[in-house]
Amino acid sequence: MEIRIAGITEESIVDGPGLRMVIFAQGCPHNCEGCHNPDTHDIKAGYTVDTESLFSHIKKTVTRNKLLRGVTLSGGEPFLQPGPLSILAKQVKLLGLDIVTYSGFTFEQLTAMSIKNRHIGQLIRCTDILVDGLYRENERDLGLAFRGSRNQRVIDVKATLSADKVILWEEVAQRLWA
Ligand code: SF4
Structure with a gap:
């Protein structure tokens, strides 16, 4: 199957916990004011890759870089x-590896x-951590981990699905580290 993407960043420490690809x-319908990735909005732009070759690229990267903790699906809007x-x-x-979406x-x-x-x-269900919600310029806060505005949530998906209510990832982390 093909995926339309805007690009790949091989190593990031700001798009979820640890070192991540x-x-x-590509493609986003939300049009948030102040979006940092406006080039990802056009659903016809970017380029297509097949899932097999993307997976094989990730596999090769993990083999040579043992520090990689996971893969982040960003955008654009991955749920398109x-x-x-x-x-x-x-x-x-x-x-x-874990998945942040x-x-x-x-x-x-x-x-x-x-x-x-x-x-x-x-x-x-494949996602470990979901960062949800629109980016809101008037709630922008540079001190937040992994997100740009205060309305956005960093959600522990497994805990949320099993509790049947939203559990924030920070809450789980705090309990683990307490
Ligand atoms: S959802 Fe993300 S990519 Fe889409 S417009 Fe908002 S900030 Fe930009």
């Missing part, structure tokens, strides 16, 4: 392409959308 999905991205995310997790949709919106589109549910 970041895949920027939930089918191929959930296939890729499943394969990546088998390598022992960014979305301009909230967790609640994605859950509602997953009723009509099962791939959205699959991508949610």
Whole structure:
């Protein structure tokens, strides 16, 4: 299956915990004022790659870089392409890496959308940490970890699905480190 992407950052420490590879999905309908990635909005721009070659690139990178903790699916809006991205995310997790996914949709919106589109549910379930919500310029805060504005949440997806209510990743981290 093909994925339309804007690009790949091989190493990042600002798009989730630890050292991560970041895949920027192409296409975003949200048009947030002050968006840092406006080139990712046009759904016809960017370039296509197939999931197999992207996975093989990730696998090679992990083999030579043992410090890589996970892969981040950013954008753009990854949930515009939930089918191929959930296939890729499943394969990546088998390598022992974790998945952080960014979305301009909230967790609640994605859950509602997953009723009509099962791939959205699959991508949610493959995700360890979801950073959700639109970027809001008037709530911008440079001191926040992994997100740009205060309304955005860093969600522990597994804990959220098992508790049936949103559990923030920071809360889990605080409990683990207490
Ligand atoms: S959701 Fe992200 S990529 Fe899309 S417009 Fe908002 S900040 Fe930009």
